[in-house]
Amino acid sequence: MTAVAALGARPIRSARADIRGTADGGAVVETDDYMLEFDGAAGSLIVQLAGRLDGGDTVQDLAAAAACDPSLIAEVIKTLQVHGAVFDLAAVDNRSGGELRAALRQECAFWAKEIQAHSFWRTLLSGAANPETVFGWGIEQFHYVEAANEYMAAAAANCRLDHGVRMRIGKRFAEEAEHGDIFLRGLERCGFAHEAVVDAPPLPATNALKDYLFELACSDTIATEATFNLMQSSSEPLTKEGLARFYGELTRVYPFAGPMFQAFHDHALIDVEAGHERTIFDDLCDAPGLVTSVVGRRAVDAVRGLAEHFILFFDNIETYYGARDAIVPRRAVDMDAFTR
Template identity: 35%
Template sequence: MRADSKPLLAPHAHTKAGPDHFSVKGVEVSVDYVGNGARHVERMISSLDGRRSAAEIASHHGIGLEELRALLAHLHDEGLLLDTAIAAHEYDSVASFLEALRLERRFWGRHIFAQKFWMDLRSGAAPLSTVLGWGVEFYHYVAHADEYMAAGVAYCSDTWVTRQWVAQQFVEEAGHGEIFLEGLVGCGLSRSRIREAPPLPATRALMNALTESAIEGPLEYTACFALTQPESSAPSLAEQERFYGELSRYYPGAASLFRAFLRHARIDSELHHERTILEKILEARDEVDRSSREAIIRSIRRLAEYFVMFFEQISDYYANPHHQFPRRAPTMMELLRT
């Protein structure tokens, strides 16, 4: 961490203080401090807001910069801390920026998967309506790729090689909404009602954000896919089989949907989507200038917010037994009666 780094504590992290210890906990990780370290971290934890530099935090709390670095290194290593100023830093190589970008992707990816929806789903506590509602919203999200990926190709202003990569991705992903539609039909839902169901507002916002990124340019657009694959390596097919198998045991009424997810995972594995287009674009350059870095980081952070809202609204809407499922648009007569 540099003196001008601006550390941000993960929004989903929570803390616990004791007489001589202080803990910062994430979903599956915990960083524990004791003695003076515990007292220092407890005092400065509220300063980790992504707006103040490391030098300012150290000065304000009366500790040395090197001591601050050592204390925060534990949080950083566990993915609970992000340097929000990475776009402003200079890098001696493209590879060094890609490493900083990998940590950015990991930070926001873990925050997305720390949402209540995922906690409930993984524990088997989610209502079946929420699980199937997720399937319907995910169908809309995936089906929308036929539109925003087409825009990504049309608005790609980079080299012909980049346009070829973007076009190839579009060809490989087009029509995948049908996979999830079939999975939902296998759960007993009506095909026509799924197609006609209006997406939740947060789903529509996410879809619109992807289209806007596609129109903005190839860096903003391909940065979106860097976020959707936040870890340096994707889960193996065997790991995904275990995951969806466990979910099928928790929610047997959604087993057909989970088979659709697994089918899609197999397709991605066969197409070798482990490496992102953004990485290939940047590796072909001699350097990544500041405006490019800012465009990439802005796109990732913006999309992370939309994904958080996406999962929050799925939990809020579909867990309510009084809400329509699948959703339907009101008729003209219903509107006139209101």
């Protein structure tokens, strides 16, 4: 029997998947990893529905829109899903406890890949990024890592669960508290004055990301913890060798930023050694009756919101620092200059 998606599945198309029609009425779905070809009814259906695969419609809705047999859509969607060209946003619906944990892990892996598929990364890894973008990314990343001093502290202070959980949240904050300094030292070794980086106003999307995490930490302990599942998620398992390769390559193409990449590398190694793969949220899912389907909904929404903020973070870095007249570091407002 051919595997099919459920009629209630809500497929969202990956930004990595390019869908186009062919001259003979079929369709081609292409990502960096593979190329799928569809002909006949399946091909024309894919082209017809490509614009609606945004997670808003169920398979049933799509069948009604295309006036076709739902089982045909279900079969096509399953094929796309197996190859990672679409993801089912309904997979986390009405789940609780360990089931939610497993489903949310899958969804976090999807969003991690979407974030990594951003054109910022493509440009950076190709060696075509300008120095302003390379250093601008470093400065915005510093602001984000430094923000742990606010949102992780707020998560501990506002923890609404028991003492043991609060202590774990506090311990994580203590481990992360100094990490911004690692980035700062790397930027200093590239010639940037300490104050110039610290005082540089973060880009609007960096501030939005920081504010999002802070607000959540003040208001919803379990949803906050769920967002760490996305922060810990990467499309490939992180290893010492993988990190050395990644930063070695960036240093080779942008030698002027070598000390900054060394700092990024040092930081990534600390986090790998800390072994944060199993999160506090994962453990909360085992507590009887705690992560109900209603609470799970809030956790899912929090993760999706964070994924969106990360994507906007890279959008903003790309557009601001990629512009011809970008100033790096951004200049702080100097009140004295207006009163002299």
